[in-house]
Amino acid sequence: MKLAVVGATGEVGRMMLKKLEEESIEPDGIDLFSSSRSAGSLMKFTGKSVEVRELREDSLRTYYDYVLFSAGASVSKVFAPIAASYGAVVIDNSSAFRQSEGIPLVVPEINGFLLKDYRGIVANPNCSTIQMVLSLYKIHRKFGLRIVVVSTYQAVSGAGNRGIVELEKQEAGSQDHAVFVRKIHRNVVPVIGDILENSFSVEEMKMVNETRKILGDSKISIWPTTVRVPVMHGHSEAIFCETEKPFDLEDLRVELRASEDVVLTDEKFTPAEIAGSDLVYVSRIRSFDSHRFLLWNVADNIRVGAATNAVRILKMHAGGV
Amino acid sequence: MKLAVVGATGEVGRMMLKKLEEESIEPDGIDLFSSSRSAGSLMKFTGKSVEVRELREDSLRTYYDYVLFSAGASVSKVFAPIAASYGAVVIDNSSAFRQSEGIPLVVPEINGFLLKDYRGIVANPNCSTIQMVLSLYKIHRKFGLRIVVVSTYQAVSGAGNRGIVELEKQEAGSQDHAVFVRKIHRNVVPVIGDILENSFSVEEMKMVNETRKILGDSKISIWPTTVRVPVMHGHSEAIFCETEKPFDLEDLRVELRASEDVVLTDEKFTPAEIAGSDLVYVSRIRSFDSHRFLLWNVADNIRVGAATNAVRILKMHAGGV
Known part of the structure; x- marks a missing residue:
């Protein structure tokens, strides 16, 4: 499994990484992205040090199984469709696509069935x-x-x-x-x-x-x-x-x-x-x-209201629902 | 006008005194009562120093025009009827009498008409x-x-x-x-x-x-x-x-x-x-x-929700409604 987290240094991004560890999700590779301000910093994930890279126009023009977004609606609007078009299931914590027709808005316990055989952008609801x-x-x-x-x-x-x-x-x-x-x-x-x-x-x-x-x-x-x-x-x-x-x-x-x-x-x-x-x-x-x-x-609010729900979506989707 | 304040050293009691001053209500005499713990302290009222006295069984067995209570329901239950029986209009900030039949529960702007020709205990509502x-x-x-x-x-x-x-x-x-x-x-x-x-x-x-x-x-x-x-x-x-x-x-x-x-x-x-x-x-x-x-x-909450409402009751009653 190849993973990326966009907005990795934020409150929710950091909790997403922690929650992935807690759920023992160990991807083969993980890329962490942030704005230029936080780029270059090192974050620990499953014992390894990962350098956070600046999110650029071409950063997501490659295949990921899952890309988790938590960098605000304007970043998601531009980059989530790119990641999805390269085959990723995007789990987007922003409000960008929540009301879009055809985009599932998922709380796994309630409507996780929407994830079955779905590929593309999945919206994570508001906390x-x-x-x-x-x-x-x-x-x-x-x-x-x-x-x-x-x-x-x-x-x-x-x-x-x-x-x-x-x-x-x-x-x-x-x-x-x-x-x-x-x-x-x-x-x-x-x-x-x-x-x-x-x-x-x-x-x-x-x-x-x-x-x-x-x-x-x-x-x-x-x-x-x-x-x-x-x-x-x-x-x-x-x-x-x-x-x-x-x-x-x-x-x-x-x-x-x-x-x-x-x-x-x-x-x-x-x-x-x-x-x-x-x-x-x-x-x-x-x-x-x-x-x-x-x-x-x-x-x-950071767990149940954001990171935990996002990782539950990932886990349920990865498990085939 | 002869006044007493029971619970004068509390948050609401102190604000009652301040509010009486702000409304330029200058009684001919004012007695301040508290529990034994605060008794003996001096409080300023309209430029004069008034000694706070301990509330005792016989403290209110005398005529007051108005007695303002803010010392909790148990104190009001015992002492408010005594003050009323000696002729005072009692304005009680506790919950002791709010639901009692025949006791007006007054917000002057709304049901101040209940004060007309009324004597006895008036209940001040919850903040x-x-x-x-x-x-x-x-x-x-x-x-x-x-x-x-x-x-x-x-x-x-x-x-x-x-x-x-x-x-x-x-x-x-x-x-x-x-x-x-x-x-x-x-x-x-x-x-x-x-x-x-x-x-x-x-x-x-x-x-x-x-x-x-x-x-x-x-x-x-x-x-x-x-x-x-x-x-x-x-x-x-x-x-x-x-x-x-x-x-x-x-x-x-x-x-x-x-x-x-x-x-x-x-x-x-x-x-x-x-x-x-x-x-x-x-x-x-x-x-x-x-x-x-x-x-x-x-x-x-201390003004609108307690002291101001109590003093508005006093003022409206004293003005004949």
Whole structure:
């Protein structure tokens, strides 16, 4: 197996390499690419030192089995089609192709069947979407979600290493902010990505459109508020749902216990406790009636919300689904 | 006018005194009470030094025009009825009497008419409730709220000075936590108050029951998730509503602009920006259809959510409504 990782030095890129190691995926060859800024640095992978090379126009004009992208939408737009045209299965962590017709948007536990015999670009969903759909997909299949209201509490690492550095500097007294539209230390910021013409943010519309595409149901009405909080790792979500069919809470628990890579727990309910895990932790399930419920979920945004999902896609595809 | 403040040395008590000064309320006499721990300390009020006295069984067995309580529900339960029986109008910031039949639960802008010719105990609502109802009451009157889903981002000062101190200590490296059920620095904690038998927290049920009582409508279905965040001052709320009657966004803006002590703005949307203000800042109003909308609100929890509301009650009552 010949592999490449584009954006290897970023938060997600580094976690992709770590996750490949954890999954004991040992390719025959691996090429690591970055922007010119990080090129030349050395990264460890399965005990070996690999030099990171600058991504150039011709870098991906060769055969790879898999190319993992995590270098932003503009890089993916240019380079993912090149890699795919040379035969690679591209697993793209950016938003570039998520809404494109014919491009599967995959959370393996939910719609991994799309990977069967597929070649080309596979889109990895947005972090806040992945952990939400992982906690809702079985409930949706059984009871039919009609309305989902979700408020997020998103870690600064979702903005990459520069998000972490900005919070650290502010904790040390800096008043500057550049990554986030307001100071994030001792504050919360309810704007992630640009605000669109419909007054929703880019991050919010990702949750709306990606959830519908992954669950294969365009009728679900989704109402997100995406908020940055001064947490290093781990996104949290307060989720309200209204269902088509009636349920009791034990019905929901049954579906959640049966959901892959989801843990139903009333013990681990804060991001700081679950950072470093590949699971989604669901807690605080409660309701006043038979058609609506609330739950709280937390997951490591860099793992579950990005690198782990990407490597799960690779593994499932490589295994023939 | 003869005044007393019980719990004068706490976060809310101190802000009550400050707010009385800001409103130029100069009583002929003021008595300040606290637990034995803080008794004996001196506090400034309208330029004079006042000694804080320990609250004892007989402290309030005398006539006051107004007694402001902010010393917790157990103190209020014992002492508020005594003060009321000696003729005082008691303005109680605790949860002790909020759900009691016959006790008005007042946000002056909304149901201040209840104060007319009233004597006895008046309950001051919970912080997270006050800022929510202030942004929704006119919309409710015009379009009829059916469902409200609210996720809160609540500052540590909501737990009093000890909440602030706990975050400060953790920022300086402490791993201990006592005020909050988990570490709050670089974390969010979705549990405020005990968890009840119905799996909702005490704080969440306050929002449910108090909102219904203040808006005078027991049919509104309210779905709260209350979450502590590492912010010093200022609560934030992501609010989703479904209405009986259809609206367009401009209709909502008209109601919000007409709402007293509410500012409709897309500039000031984080707690750090608005701490110290007596207004509720509403932003990010958006919708996909004509019966549902989202909005974001921020307000200073110690002012709007406690002391300012209490002093507004006093002022309105003293003015004869």
